[in-house]
Amino acid sequence: xxxxxxxxxxxxxxxxxxxxxxxxxxxxxxxxxxxxxxxxxxxxxxxxxxxxxxxxxxxxxxxxxxxxxxxxxxxxxxxxxxxxxxxxxxxxxxxxxxxxxxxxxxxxxxxxxxxxxxxxxxxxxxxxxxxxxxxxxxxxxxxxxxxxxxxxxxxxxxxxxxxxxxxxxxxxxxxxxxxxxxxxxxxxxxxxxxxxxxxxxxxxxxxxxxxxxxxxxxxxxxxxxxxxxxxxxxxxxxxxxxxxxxxxxxxxxxxxxxxxxxxxxxxxxxxxxxxxxxxxxxxxxxxxxxxxxxxxxxxxxx
Amino acid sequence: xxxxxxxxxxxxxxxxxxxxxxxxxxxxxxxxxxxxxxxxxxxxxxxxxxxxxxxxxxxxxxxxxxxxxxxxxxxxxxxxxxxxxxxxxxxxxxxxxxxxxxxxxxxxxxxxxxxxxxxxxxxxxxxxxxxxxxxxxxxxxxxxxxxxxxxxxxxxxxxxxxxxxxxxxxxxxxxxxxxxxxxxxxxxxxxxxxxxxxxxxxxxxxxxxxxxxxxxxxxxxxxxxxxxxxxxxxxxxxxxxxxxxxxxxxxxxxxxxxxxxxxxxxxxxxxxxxxxxxxxxxxxxxxxxxxxxxxxxxxxxx
Numbered sequence: 001x002x003x004x005x006x007x008x009x010x011x012x013x014x015x016x017x018x019x020x021x022x023x024x025x026x027x028x029x030x031x032x033x034x035x036x037x038x039x040x041x042x043x044x045x046x047x048x049x050x051x052x053x054x055x056x057x058x059x060x061x062x063x064x065x066x067x068x069x070x071x072x073x074x075x076x077x078x079x080x081x082x083x084x085x086x087x088x089x090x091x092x093x094x095x096x097x098x099x100x101x102x103x104x105x106x107x108x109x110x111x112x113x114x115x116x117x118x119x120x121x122x123x124x125x126x127x128x129x130x131x132x133x134x135x136x137x138x139x140x141x142x143x144x145x146x147x148x149x150x151x152x153x154x155x156x157x158x159x160x161x162x163x164x165x166x167x168x169x170x171x172x173x174x175x176x177x178x179x180x181x182x183x184x185x186x187x188x189x190x191x192x193x194x195x196x197x198x199x200x201x202x203x204x205x206x207x208x209x210x211x212x213x214x215x216x217x218x219x220x221x222x223x224x225x226x227x228x229x230x231x232x233x234x235x236x237x238x239x240x241x242x243x244x245x246x247x248x249x250x251x252x253x254x255x256x257x258x259x260x261x262x263x264x265x266x267x268x269x270x271x272x273x274x275x276x277x278x279x280x281x282x283x284x285x286x287x288x289x290x291x292x293x294x295x296x297x298x299x300x301x302x
Numbered sequence: 303x304x305x306x307x308x309x310x311x312x313x314x315x316x317x318x319x320x321x322x323x324x325x326x327x328x329x330x331x332x333x334x335x336x337x338x339x340x341x342x343x344x345x346x347x348x349x350x351x352x353x354x355x356x357x358x359x360x361x362x363x364x365x366x367x368x369x370x371x372x373x374x375x376x377x378x379x380x381x382x383x384x385x386x387x388x389x390x391x392x393x394x395x396x397x398x399x400x401x402x403x404x405x406x407x408x409x410x411x412x413x414x415x416x417x418x419x420x421x422x423x424x425x426x427x428x429x430x431x432x433x434x435x436x437x438x439x440x441x442x443x444x445x446x447x448x449x450x451x452x453x454x455x456x457x458x459x460x461x462x463x464x465x466x467x468x469x470x471x472x473x474x475x476x477x478x479x480x481x482x483x484x485x486x487x488x489x490x491x492x493x494x495x496x497x498x499x500x501x502x503x504x505x506x507x508x509x510x511x512x513x514x515x516x517x518x519x520x521x522x523x524x525x526x527x528x529x530x531x532x533x534x535x536x537x538x539x540x541x542x543x544x545x546x547x548x549x550x551x552x553x554x555x556x557x558x559x560x561x562x563x564x565x566x567x568x569x570x571x572x573x574x575x576x577x578x579x580x581x582x583x584x585x586x587x588x589x590x591x592x593x594x595x596x597x598x599x600x601x602x603x604x
Contacts (some may be wrong), residue, residue: 040340213594217516217519218519246600247602252516291518295548296484296549299543
């Protein structure tokens with residue numbers, strides 16, 4: 001039998017990557033109550049909102065207020081998505097601990113998502129990274145569509161590494177590699193990590209899987225076989241796929257916890273508290289979240 | 303990068319293991335039309351019904367009529383669940399190509415499911431296996447709850463092997479090991495297959511996963527790493543969990559195909575035809591099937 005890592009670190013991205021794909025607006029006070037619950041689950045990092053312009057993500061237009069009003073757990077790093085210096089200023093005012101910059105490994109997805117070429121994006125992010133580091137903040141660089149792009153298909157590991165290199169040179173602390181549209185299968189994860197881990201240590205790499213086609217848990221297993229110990233996930237599988245409304249989005253925190261705890265791997269996160277926080281937001285949204293572990297828990301209680 | 307098998311054989315169990323957990327009765331003519339569609343997808347085996355007493359599974363009480371009326375594709379093995387000699391007689395009359403006998407590796411689950419102790423079950427199945435083999439039929443032995451039992455918890459690999467030994471001695475052609483309640487994580491699959499494959503060749507073993515907590519695809523990956531090349535699955539993830547109504551059941555054929563074809567592994571099965579057959583039964587049942595790949599395909603079309 002294989003040796004598995006002792007501990008896996010989960011970053012809860014539900015309040016940002018999850019909610020930004022939900023059409024129904026969640027009132028600010030409910031978000032605050034919900035993030036306060038998440039703060040007590042044992043997760044060490046919560047990406048709690050986004051400072052992109054409100055017209056792009058109206059759901060998260062209260063990022064500043066939420067940041068000021070949540071009850072901070074000193075053991076949790078509260079991070080937020082930051083697109084540019086203006087966003088960073090607001091995020092710093094709101095009291096973030098970490099800034100997440102983002103771009104795509106696909107030229108056409110980058111263009112579609114942030115309206116700039118990859119080359120035009122670098123200087124903007126470099127500025128944000130420099131200022132965020134100068135302010136003493138942790139900085140994560142998200143690289144999206146690292147496997148497949150909805151517009152141009154397969155993305156090569158070389159292209160992903162080129163983007164990583166720019167972000168690391170600019171000073172990010174770590175890199176989160178995103179299967180943004182949830183298409184990857186384990187052999188693609190192997191092909192990418194074979195090359196990425198030739199260049200970077202596994203501690204620097206976070207894997208960010210979407211479960212759009214039900215492959216995320218298998219991809220996480222494959223990543224762990226490569227020594228990856230950090231994953232992003234969204235409570236209950238909250239969120240969706242902007243390219244296929246109704247399909248699933250981020251892998252569910254509940255499902256990762258079921259996997260890891262079942263394998264005897266520690267996370268520091270309390271499954272029952274995650275379940276309660278998932279049911280809280282499920283009720284607020286009035287929809288059934290896609291996590292199968294959550295659905296099982298609900299079915300068993302009823 | 304790892305070497306993966308060239309070909310994986312899928313047995314479609316939707317018409318039996320899937321439907322038996324669906325409360326809404328599907329009219330016989332719809333079942334026949336649906337199985338005829340499944341017959342043209344490229345799957346080599348369809349477990350098309352069950353010859354247990356109709357009072358236990360009213361949904362499948364038309365097993366005889368369905369068997370007589372489906373249009374046989376000569377490339378497909380049509381098998382059915384057979385509990386005893388009486389069931390076998392009916393199944394043979396209905397024209398089955400394969401008989402599936404079944405019992406549990408857990409004493410209490412066996413008792414609950416077939417109202418006999420494990421020791422009392424052996425002679426019944428031995429008789430069925432002998433007669434089915436004498437009639438020239440393929441015989442599969444299902445062993446259920448090979449990881450966890452809803453009543454008594456963990457089941458040891460030794461107990462599973464003890465049951466397998468009895469079935470193999472009695473003459474089954476192969477053994478399907480079932481994660482009946484969908485609790486297993488990959489480390490449990492490793493622990494079981496380490497021992498089972500010490501005793502039996504991988505060709506004799508089929509893995510039968512339920513996706514109740516979203517772990518099935520990861521468990522299939524792990525099984526493939528052990529050389530397993532045969533899996534049971536249910537179209538669209540049709541079916542459920544008798545111990546938690548509303549939770550997911552069998553792993554979805556659609557999700558396995560997405561995995562395998564994405565990894566360049568052949569199955570001989572046409573994903574688009576599987577999708578159409580899944581949508582056919584989804585519509586007849588008036589419910590959304592749990593497969594995430596199917597949900598994605600539907601979302602993309604809408």
